[in-house]
Amino acid sequence: MLALRRFRPRSLVFVRGNATLQTPPASDLPDVAEGEAALSQPGSITPQKKTRLLKTRRPKISSQRPREWNRPLAFGVLPAFDEALKVIKADSVVLKEEVQEVRASIERAKEAPAKDEDVLRKLEERLHILEVQSEINFPETRWKVANGMADMSKAVDRHLVEQRWRKEGALDLLMERIHQMHVVPDVLPDLHPSLDVRVTFPEVPSSDASEDAPLKVKYSQVEPGTFLVPEQTINPPQLYTSVFHAETRLYTLLMVDPDVPDEANETFQTYVHWLQPNVQLSALSPSPLQNINSHTPYIPPHPQRGTPYHRYVLLLLPQQSHLSIPKLSKEARLGFDVRAFLERYGFDASIGGGAHMWREVWSEGVSGIYSEILKVGEPKFGRPMKADRFAHLKRSKRYV
Structure with missing residues (x-):
């Protein structure tokens, strides 16, 4: 059979922040005059009440309180994440080159003697799509929009904000x-x-408000x-x-x-x-x-x-x-x-x-x-009141 070994409990001493100091023996206590003089001397240590620091909540991220985006993973921690970022950046470079070409085509279309509005409209639509697609896959772009730091001068940020408004309810x-x-x-x-x-x-004013402290x-x-x-x-x-x-x-x-x-x-x-x-x-x-x-x-x-x-x-x-x-x-x-x-x-x-x-x-x-x-009289609507058939009884004495 297995024998259970008993452990002797240790005496635990808990120190509270507002605990009083232990009183020394009477033989160690100084005279009252000496004690008051010691307390009045500069540099003397007096017991103080400990205060507990409250944990402060981190403020929400917004355009008024912006915060820099940081990679969720350092380089080399997850090779697949690093390779995905490389693919996104390479694709963005190709799309930005195409953006420059479409912009040049728009300028030529505007300067043409016979301007075709239909062609110009299609080129502008293509330019908008390319500007969005060239940056929409970056984690930093999506993180900023999700945390209220969208730059509405950018087409991709406007697109993400509109998408959020239309699809999130x-x-x-x-x-x-x-x-x-x-x-x-x-x-x-x-x-x-x-x-x-x-x-x-x-908001509706509270009934607790007073004239002294509105x-x-x-x-x-x-x-x-x-x-x-x-x-x-x-x-x-x-x-x-x-x-x-x-x-x-x-x-x-x-x-x-x-x-x-x-x-x-x-x-x-x-x-x-x-x-x-x-x-x-x-x-x-x-x-x-x-x-x-x-x-x-x-x-x-x-x-x-x-x-x-x-x-x-x-x-x-x-x-x-x-x-x-x-x-x-x-x-x-x-x-x-x-x-x-x-x-x-x-x-x-x-x-x-x-x-x-x-x-x-x-x-x-x-x-x-x-x-x-x-500055006009207030109208009142509603069904007219019905005549009370028992009004004369209510005015007379009931028990005579």
Whole structure:
């Protein structure tokens, strides 16, 4: 049989950061006066409370906090990885030489006396494909785009950002909400976005804020189709865009509410909250967008009391050229015909542009918008109250 050997437990001494010092024997203690003098002498050691250092989290990588890319493996650790990089670099050199040839062909086509637009367009498309393919396989390029350090002046970075927007769910969520809530066809006959529009509004203020220490206003991104309160949308939103074309193009900013009651016709009509034509956008445009409240100024959403939720649709419509659109008065905002407006100025949302939407219902803040901004009486809708058949009984004594 196997005999189990017993080990004598060792006495373990644990030292805590806030433990008190062990008191020496009474014979070793100095007099009180001597002890106070010793503590008052310079250079004397006094017991101090140890502080525990908190582990700091590494900040996220972004364009504001960039970080250099480092190889995941050193040379020679994995020969297959080194050989793959050599193949990628060799292929990139060949493609870049072809890029130079296509650029020279484009210059010759532009300088030709009889310029063929169809040939020129095909050459530009081929140039874009070659610029993307010459750098898309580099690990460093993909790593920077994935960590928010894309250089939008490069065709390959624009392509990867657009691919991420189209395939990772942001565009799918937008189009799902657009069709679920019938923005198409209630507002537009068709919609195919070609650029990403992100909307941010202030968060709902917390009840913990006081007048002495007010909380800092914090903006958060609005998910398409979500509910906001009118108190959040008093001021214009901050608009962030991801544009995937290098050249500057013109867009018209339009924000409408298609759910305003029309009592005369027993239906709904559209109200224009915001209109700004000739917005210049390119891949290098700063975000958030600036100077977009000079044409038809922003009026905050004001869903009427007694109505269901309102849809607030924000559009960036592509223009073919510079447009001269007259400003809308407060009276012309109500009853706006979006389809006639699109047809008159040649807008077509089926070939590109941007879109976003959210929803709101009535709250107490709407009354202030009507009195202070619109300066009209607040309408109230809903079913009329039924007459109470037992009102006379409620006013009389029940037990007499």
